[in-house]
Amino acid sequence: MILKYRLLFGGLFYKKLRLILSVIGIIIGVTSLLLMNAFGEAAKIKTIKEIETFGPEVMMVVAGSVRVHGGRAIQTEITTTLKPDDAEALRKIAAVRYISPVFNGDGILRYSGKVLTTIVNGVNEEYIPLRKFPLAEGRNFLKDEIIGYKKVAILGQKIKTQLFENEDPVGKIILLNRLPFRVVGVLAPIGIDASNADQDDQILIPYTVALSAVYNVDYIRSIYLSLESITQISLAEKQINELLIRRHKVGEKNKDFEIVKAEDILKTKTQTTELFSILVKSISILCLLVGALGVTAIMTLAVNERKKEIGIRKALGAENKIILLQFLVESVLITLSGGIIGILIGILGALILLPLFKYPLVFPWIPIFSSSLLTIFFGIVAGIYPAYRATKIEPIILLRSH
Amino acid sequence: MVKKLVLLQNIVKTYQTGNIEHQVLKGINLEVKEGDFLAIMGVSGSGKTTLLNIIGLLDKPTSGTYIFDGQDVSKLNSKEIAFIRNKKIGFIFQAFHLIPWATTLENVLLPLLYRKEGFTKEDEKEAVKLLERLGLIDKIHAKPSELSGGQQQRVAIARALINKPKLLLADEPTGNLDTQSSSEVMKIFKELNQEGLTIILVTHDPEIAKNAKEIKIIVDGVFVEK
Numbered sequence: 001m002i003l004k005y006r007l008l009f010g011g012l013f014y015k016k017l018r019l020i021l022s023v024i025g026i027i028i029g030v031t032s033l034l035l036m037n038a039f040g041e042a043a044k045i046k047t048i049k050e051i052e053t054f055g056p057e058v059m060m061v062v063a064g065s066v067r068v069h070g071g072r073a074i075q076t077e078i079t080t081t082l083k084p085d086d087a088e089a090l091r092k093i094a095a096v097r098y099i100s101p102v103f104n105g106d107g108i109l110r111y112s113g114k115v116l117t118t119i120v121n122g123v124n125e126e127y128i129p130l131r132k133f134p135l136a137e138g139r140n141f142l143k144d145e146i147i148g149y150k151k152v153a154i155l156g157q158k159i160k161t162q163l164f165e166n167e168d169p170v171g172k173i174i175l176l177n178r179l180p181f182r183v184v185g186v187l188a189p190i191g192i193d194a195s196n197a198d199q200d201d202q203i204l205i206p207y208t209v210a211l212s213a214v215y216n217v218d219y220i221r222s223i224y225l226s227l228e229s230i231t232q233i234s235l236a237e238k239q240i241n242e243l244l245i246r247r248h249k250v251g252e253k254n255k256d257f258e259i260v261k262a263e264d265i266l267k268t269k270t271q272t273t274e275l276f277s278i279l280v281k282s283i284s285i286l287c288l289l290v291g292a293l294g295v296t297a298i299m300t301l302a303v304n305e306r307k308k309e310i311g312i313r314k315a316l317g318a319e320n321k322i323i324l325l326q327f328l329v330e331s332v333l334i335t336l337s338g339g340i341i342g343i344l345i346g347i348l349g350a351l352i353l354l355p356l357f358k359y360p361l362v363f364p365w366i367p368i369f370s371s372s373l374l375t376i377f378f379g380i381v382a383g384i385y386p387a388y389r390a391t392k393i394e395p396i397i398l399l400r401s402h
Numbered sequence: 403m404v405k406k407l408v409l410l411q412n413i414v415k416t417y418q419t420g421n422i423e424h425q426v427l428k429g430i431n432l433e434v435k436e437g438d439f440l441a442i443m444g445v446s447g448s449g450k451t452t453l454l455n456i457i458g459l460l461d462k463p464t465s466g467t468y469i470f471d472g473q474d475v476s477k478l479n480s481k482e483i484a485f486i487r488n489k490k491i492g493f494i495f496q497a498f499h500l501i502p503w504a505t506t507l508e509n510v511l512l513p514l515l516y517r518k519e520g521f522t523k524e525d526e527k528e529a530v531k532l533l534e535r536l537g538l539i540d541k542i543h544a545k546p547s548e549l550s551g552g553q554q555q556r557v558a559i560a561r562a563l564i565n566k567p568k569l570l571l572a573d574e575p576t577g578n579l580d581t582q583s584s585s586e587v588m589k590i591f592k593e594l595n596q597e598g599l600t601i602i603l604v605t606h607d608p609e610i611a612k613n614a615k616e617i618k619i620i621v622d623g624v625f626v627e628k
Contacts, residue, residue: 003526007508007515014503312499315460316513316561317488319481396460399499 011309012330018302019334025298026338026379027345029291033371034346035353036287040280042359047273049360054193055132057097057230058262061090061223061240066258079256080219081248084207087223089247093239095232098130099225103210103217107203110175111163118159119202120176122210122220128154128187130226133199136160138170138185145184146206151213153181157189158200177214181205233261288371292378295335299382303327303390310390311398320391324384331383335376343372406469407569407600408434408457413466415452426452427463428623436568439595440602441614449623450604451573457602458493458571459483471568488516492562496574498554500546500561506533507542510560517565525564532560536590552583559590570594572603576610588613 012019063082087101100123107120121127125141136157145152153174160169169183190199211217227236237259244257310323347363354361390398415427426449434440444450455461456468459475468475471490478486487493500509510529514521533539536556546554555575562570572591576584592613595601603614611617619626 003508003511004515004520007504007512010503010508011501308499309501312501313512313516314484315458315487315493315499316516317484317486317565318516319484322516394461396455399460399495399497 008326009330009333011306012333015305018305022298022302022334022379023338023341025295026335026375027342029287029295029375030339030342030372031346031349032287033284033291033375034343034368035349036280036284037364037367037371038346038350038354038362039359040277040284041362041364042354043280044273044277045360045362047276049191054262054265055226056262057227057233058130059225059227059233059236059240060260061086061225061244062258062260063219063221064256064258066260078221080217081256082220082223083218084211084220086244086247087220089243090223090225090240093236093243095227095229095236095239097226097228098126099223100124100127100130101207101220102127102222102224103207103215103220104222105210105215107176107214109159109163109203110178111172114163116159116162118156119197120210120214121202121204122207122214123204123224124207127204127224130224131199133190134188136186136188137168138183140185141204141206146208149208149212150206151179151181151209152184152206154185154187154204155183156187156198156200156202158198159203160186176203176205179213233263237261284367284371288374291375295375295379296382299331299334299379300386303383303386307390307398307401310387311395311401314391314395315399323391324387327384327387328380331380334383335379338379339372339376342375343368404435404437405472406433407436407438407471408432408602409467409469410457411467411469413453413456413463413468415449415456415461416464426623427456430466430620430623430625432618432625434569434600434602436600437595437598438600438602439591439613439615441611441617442602442604442620443606443608443611443617444604444620445606448620450606450620453620454571454573454602454604457569458491459487460493484516488513489565490568492565492567492570494555494558494562494570494572494575496577498546498551498558498578500554500557502546505543505545506538506549506557509546509557510564513561513565529560529564532563533557536560537586550583551578552580552586555579555583555587556590559587563594568600570599570601572601574605575603576605576607584610 061082064077064079066076084101087099090096091099103122105120107118109116109118124146125143128135128140138154141152141154144150153176155163155169163169163174164172169186172183173180174183175181187199192198205214207220211220227233240259245252245255248256250256313323346368350363351361410430410432413427413430414425417424417426430453442450442453452461456463459470470486475483501512504512507526507529510533511521511525514525530539530542533542536559538553538556538560541549541553546557549557555578576587579587588610591601591603595615601614603610605611
């Protein structure tokens, strides 16, 4: 029995290098496809997470005029007519859930000999729940601290690390533009939001203090607000527009503010994600084709090298179907073992590489398995087809080949 | 009456290289009866090997009729041809054509893999007996690369005989062998023929051809009278 299988498949192990090359060809094809799919999916999820930092129910009123470009709201004209009172007035709109005036500027931070520059956002106590920012340490602002012009601060994660390292910052005094602020909280890591701002590289302070003590102005740059429900967006937009036109005594044509909806920012961002997704898919298909071609080439070569063996077997009376069966079994063994090893290496690679690039760990099993199966299929076809062609040739011609 | 094993009528073989047609066999007629020992002699390029390949069903004639053991070969399908190659014809090549990864015993047993019955322990004993007769008993587990040319040719002879064929075909069986090995191989052929095996061998060497009962000379694709 053993002798029978040895006589049938002994040739598989005769040229070890050829066998190893064939298996490696399949491994490379399957592994690269798996990694490509895992990375593509992870990148997509990461982008979606970024978009989620800017909820669809969030709206902004920006002073001056604004152009949304590449998912970023760029202020093209600055006015000083948007006031904190406007924010208070907008609170009357029924659909509004949270609302916060925002004044943003640069600031120099100092703590125990360390100095750094960052973005300062003057906001109220509703800004953190509005943006759904998670707190890592300490607490949010209190309403009294906003009204009472208290010099308190909440730090972004990067600022905390750079100024305090492992020290607990809550309760410590830092200097912002030479004014002392007491740290009350630290934001958990957020990353880059949909408007491309690094939310870990910022410091939040009460807008009252920002206007009066730090920047000495009486206007704000924008108002952030979130709605009870996203179904109210268009109604709320209309109401905000009417209210501010009336308050600022301007016309629709020459108004000094602009309403930016999350939708506007997300639209371009979603387009980018979709483009990326298409890119990943095209590269995957390219990988698949290259892999399949490689596998086809290697398997074809391996079988062509064995034309003489086919010739000998035919001359000794082997029926064509037995020769085909032999090469079918051999191809299945090579591609299947290569495929399984490839999937294992790919999973291992993804487990190591995805966390390294701070990507979420995901395995899109369906594309992984379908592409692996396709590679294996190509391997098997490439293994049998030349054997099939060889069986159609007179044995004497096969015997003459080297 | 002695049975006709091989009957060739007006066999023509043409090879096409590019646009040039090259006629290798130009109308061969041949009759070989059971128990014959025929040597076909000719210089290289005369068409003798092509003729032997056609008789051995390793190649197809361009035209003409070939009746093997009472069957018109052109009417056989690939399965039936495989059966004849396996059971009725033993072929010995000048270049031996052994499977390089298989041992002596495995090479000899290979044809049995392709017959319906498969093989048994008895077949293995039979193969060992055959190898003993051919003086290869101590080389039974050696690979072809570990054997001399004469030894490899004897392995090929054992392989050709394992299925007890009716016809043994040998293409320059001594072409790659020294004088000593050549005469050993020819001695075996003579013994086999005496036991009743029909043999056709192709050679350019008159000394080898002398061993046969009958000699035919082929020149430029046709048989000529001596």
